[in-house]
Amino acid sequence: MTKRVIEMPELGMGTFRLEGDTAYNSVKMALEVGFRHIDTAQIYGNEEQVGKAIKDSSIPRSEIFLTTKVWNNKLNKTDFIPSVKKSLEKLQVESVDLLLIHWPSPANNQAMSEYLTELLKAKQLGLTKHIGVSNFTIANLNEAMQTLDSREIFTNQIEVHPYLTNTKLRAFCAQHDIHVTAYMPFVVGKVLKDQTIIDIAKKHDASPAQVVLAWENAKGMTTIPSSTKRKNLEDNFNDKAVKLDDEDIARIDGLDCNDRQATPDFAPQWD
């Protein structure tokens, strides 16, 4: 099987927790700095601000890779497609590039085959170019592949960083050619204070953030750090200067301590 080519910028900007003017200003700055991949979600409550920042940037829509995610209470057949149309309205776009199921339906309230059928319908209606999932475990992916061909699953967006390498799930994704998008790469800032990361950063005359992004990149993942500061956005965007060697990568791999951040009470049984 030929590995599929992923046409998504490998570095995006995340917008979780960014609200109101902060969301607008951060996305506007990110686009000015050079980011062309923005990640939002219905539940973030900032689709309007993200859409306005994109519009005000005057960057052609075709140059920006835009992702949103359908929230848990919209997974039912009645609400799914209308919720996506509402997202597009808020984002001021005709379609997104990627539409994700944010979480597998809590306690299986909605049958996966039903909401994945709606997800596919959203693509067939032209509301999104690609479809995918988020926070799906190996068991969830196995179930998903009974409804969707694995080639339809553009990505599985999951938590991956030096403190949670998620190796088993990533290996399963690789086996099925499902691209991994790593969220919370900086453990919301925590890993940037890690002495090993700081030491490796010094060795490469780089910042801790650039080292973490280079590690995510070396593992073949897309990643979507968030920042509200121009200086940090620039730092993240210029991560390409750092080339980690095998020893650096092994040291970072060794930091794994299963320190998961995103584990709400409705989370699936993690691998």
Ligand SMILES: NC(=O)c1ccc[n+]([C@@H]2O[C@H](COP(=O)([O-])OP(=O)(O)OC[C@H]3O[C@@H](n4cnc5c(N)ncnc54)[C@H](OP(=O)(O)O)[C@@H]3O)[C@@H](O)[C@H]2O)c1
């Ligand atoms: N699918 C899901 O369920 C899910 C769950 C969680 C997150 N996500 C996505 O993943 C994105 C990233 O996760 P996250 O926002 O939670 O956390 P994160 O990206 O790991 O960390 C963000 C934090 O890092 C700081 N930071 C960013 N760049 C920095 C730099 N160069 N130097 C120093 N500090 C820096 C930011 O502070 P400043 O603002 O001060 O720069 C912010 O406090 C989210 O925004 C969201 O889009 C998805």
